[in-house]
Amino acid sequence: MDRVPNVTRDDIAAAVRNPLAFIAARWTPRPRTVQRSALSALVMAVIIVGTGGAVRLTGSGLGCPTWPKCTDESLTTTSEMGFHGVIEFGNRLLTYVLCAAVGWAIIAARSEKPYRRSLTRLGWAQFWVVMGNAILGGIVVLVGLNPYTVAAHFLLSTALIAVATLMWQRTREGDAAPRPLVGASVQQLVWVLTGVTVLLIAVGTVVTGAGPHAGDSSEVPRMPFDWETVSKAHAVLAWVVVTLTFALWFVLKAVDAPKGPLARTRDLFLILLAQGVIGYVQYFTDLPEVLVGVHMVGSCLVWIGALRVLLALRERPAGPADALPVQEYGATSVSIAGPR
Numbered sequence: 001m002d003r004v005p006n007v008t009r010d011d012i013a014a015a016v017r018n019p020l021a022f023i024a025a026r027w028t029p030r031p032r033t034v035q036r037s038a039l040s041a042l043v044m045a046v047i048i049v050g051t052g053g054a055v056r057l058t059g060s061g062l063g064c065p066t067w068p069k070c071t072d073e074s075l076t077t078t079s080e081m082g083f084h085g086v087i088e089f090g091n092r093l094l095t096y097v098l099c100a101a102v103g104w105a106i107i108a109a110r111s112e113k114p115y116r117r118s119l120t121r122l123g124w125a126q127f128w129v130v131m132g133n134a135i136l137g138g139i140v141v142l143v144g145l146n147p148y149t150v151a152a153h154f155l156l157s158t159a160l161i162a163v164a165t166l167m168w169q170r171t172r173e174g175d176a177a178p179r180p181l182v183g184a185s186v187q188q189l190v191w192v193l194t195g196v197t198v199l200l201i202a203v204g205t206v207v208t209g210a211g212p213h214a215g216d217s218s219e220v221p222r223m224p225f226d227w228e229t230v231s232k233a234h235a236v237l238a239w240v241v242v243t244l245t246f247a248l249w250f251v252l253k254a255v256d257a258p259k260g261p262l263a264r265t266r267d268l269f270l271i272l273l274a275q276g277v278i279g280y281v282q283y284f285t286d287l288p289e290v291l292v293g294v295h296m297v298g299s300c301l302v303w304i305g306a307l308r309v310l311l312a313l314r315e316r317p318a319g320p321a322d323a324l325p326v327q328e329y330g331a332t333s334v335s336i337a338g339p340r
Helices: 009-017 019-024 031-057 079-111 117-142 147-170 184-210 227-254 259-284 289-311
Strands: none
Touching: 019 079, 031 079, 031 117, 031 147, 031 289, 079 117, 117 147, 147 184, 147 289, 184 227, 184 289, 227 259, 227 289, 259 289
């Protein structure tokens, strides 16, 4: 058995002052480890949206009626609060799992050699979005599930997914300047597709905010819009996204684009078809809770698919753009409050 090296007081002091630099000086993860850490953060970002949907669809939005405690007297749920308290408090606990996944991504990115500042920054961006969304989630509870705060809560989760997707992509790329794989007109078409997808998701939050699933068994105010009209507008936007995706695939074939953009466009088209089927089925079956939850997770997959199409339009080979040489950092050279 290998002898465990002695840990000196200086080592302990360095670890306390700057744990990230301390770990990075003693551990070099494999590229696959960094990629998996970024993917785990992305997966958890989608899961937290799914469990948040479960809170709403089971009427457990006020299962813990206050924040940051579950009740005025208890930090955790109590037996008197029953099923709804367990669901709401369980979703709060998953926030810690999400934080752990994001923390793991930050540590892995910080420890990679050579050090890539861009990856660390993307990891910290996720951390601060998670913290902001946790506070916003508390505000949602304190204001009694106001639908506008609920919509903002979901949209901030969508922003987190965007950053996590970008970090996952960047772990599989180099650091040279991006090199476009298609012409400017194709890039413009994809930017339009991405913009309409953002609008589709935003209108989807209005559909939810005006719809019957208020997130709590008691009376909760809804957005003052006609639900049927908003739902039809949402469906029209979905068809616009499908049409743009279909057109993009044909354009990419016509210009003999590389396999990457074609494959990502095909994936998005299939996700959109599945999401559309779920959407119409739930509409004509009076919004069963299970299908609504699946549709919420599907919206995350649509967003990821659209972002992957956008990111597939360029390549970034290995290069020295923001990679730094391997070096030792002093215990006070980096703050744990942000990226190095």
